[in-house]
Amino acid sequence: MxxxxxxxxxxxxxxxxxxxxxxxxxxxxxxxxxxxxxxxxxxxxxxxxxxxxxxxxxxxxxxxxxxxxxxxxxxxxxxxxxxxxxxxxxxxARMANAVCGDDFIWATQTMPPENGNKCQSGYEYSSNSKKCEKTTSCTLTSQCYGGGNFVTDYGATTPTKSKYNCVNGKCVIVKKEIVECTTNSDCRDGVCDVNTNKCVSGRGVVSAVCGDGICTAGLENIINCPSDCAKDKENIISNLLFFILFAAFGGFLFYAIARDVIWAVIGLIVGLAVALIVQWVLVNWVVLLLGSTLVGLAGGVVLYFFGGVIIIIIGIIVQIIGLMRNK
Structure with a gap:
């Protein structure tokens, strides 16, 4: 990148x-x-x-x-x-009766007076600034900052949301809540979800779309998505070597046991089958991870009830190979 x-x-x-x-x-x-x-x-x-x-x-x-x-x-x-x-x-940015200007400084909201020193509702004339300044006076909560809803309290030293209500003609803070975050800077890893005020991690499951021209590492390969990965020469070579090594090992192992060419061929086929299974597991490890509980339980049940049978079958195969060698 x-x-x-x-x-x-x-x-x-x-x-x-x-x-x-x-x-x-x-x-x-x-x-x-x-x-x-x-x-x-x-x-x-x-x-x-x-x-x-x-x-x-x-x-x-x-x-x-x-x-x-x-x-x-x-x-x-x-x-x-x-x-x-x-x-x-x-x-x-807004806070109570202040708004942030283009100079990055909090300033009281103002507007020019009308007919001398008269101001619109919600504003009072200031003899110092000679302008109508927005006040915290009110008749309804809807006139206060946030309209009665929780809003970010930019003046707090910790992530805080405040609620303003109209009390005795003044907009005052009636409730404060300390939250996990109000801005992205409050989250060490990820960003702040302003709807829940919780940090959303920068890690997550990434999906891959076959045909988008991107060979997504860990999800796509030349087997399950050749349209995206066939152009990657290094990927092709690595996959071929992967299958060749497994097939060669299977053929060599079976030939070493039986000393027969036919069994060597069978070993090649078994090696390729094992390579396909391993490749599938590597590609779909996310799915396997998400279903690890169910898969683990199912695997445990299979091994518990059929583990002995599997071992017996393997033993029989080894005995048959041994008998064939003796002949």
Whole structure:
């Protein structure tokens, strides 16, 4: 994987089952701050604004990386060295009667007065700023920040959600809840699900689609998806060597026991069959892992009831081979 025409550092090397919280595809329009509130301009450069606990935010560099499949994505650079600056807030963020401006500073919401010093409902005239400032006065809870619902408390030092209600004509916090996360920075691995306020891990089961032109490691190979994997010469060679070794070992083992060419051929066939089984297990290990409990129970039952029979059958086969050698 490469980023900005350079090899991505070790922290960006994704293993099988990993994913990255990228926010754009090949569409360059997503870089437009008007289309993505997280993308802002700082010193004439597009950066990613990430709110963090404690009423602050980090401005992070944006990297462009290209996957092996050829797709291009953009994502915030999560390394500490990529933090351009720590600011008060991300533009557009709201907290009580304040809103974050384009200068990354919390500011009381204001609007110009009408007919002298008159202001609209919910605003009061300030003699200092000579503007109508949004107040915390109210008649209904719906006029308060969040409208009576839990909202992110950007001023808290720990991940917190607060609920504002209208009490005695003022919007006040009536309840606070400490949650697992309110921003992605609260999650060491993965991202924050703002609906549940829980961290979603950056690891998960990855599916593979045969025919998409990508030979997904661990899921697809030249046998179960030749359309995707047949173009990979190294993959073809490794698979051929895999089957050749198993077949050769089976043929050699059976010939060593029976000293007969026919049994050597049978050994080759058995070796190929074993190789197919091993290959299937390697490819479908996720399915086997998910069903490990049932498979384990079933396997235990089979071994418990039929283990002796299996051993007897193996013994009979060995005896037959021995008799054939004596003849």
């Amino acid at each position: 490469t980023a900005n025409n350079k090899d991505i550092s070790k922290s960006y090397v994704l293993g099988w089952g990993d994913w990255i919280n990228y926010y754009s595809g090949v569409r360059p329009a997503i870089d437009d701050p008007e289309l993505n509130a997280r993308v802002v301009r700082y010193n004439n450069e597009l950066v990613y604004c990430e709110a963090i606990s404690g009423g602050k935010a980090n401005l992070e560099k944006i990297i462009t990386f290209k996957t092996i499949s050829g797709n291009c994505y953009k994502a915030p650079d999560r390394s500490e060295s990529s933090i351009i600056k720590t600011v008060q807030c991300c533009p557009g």
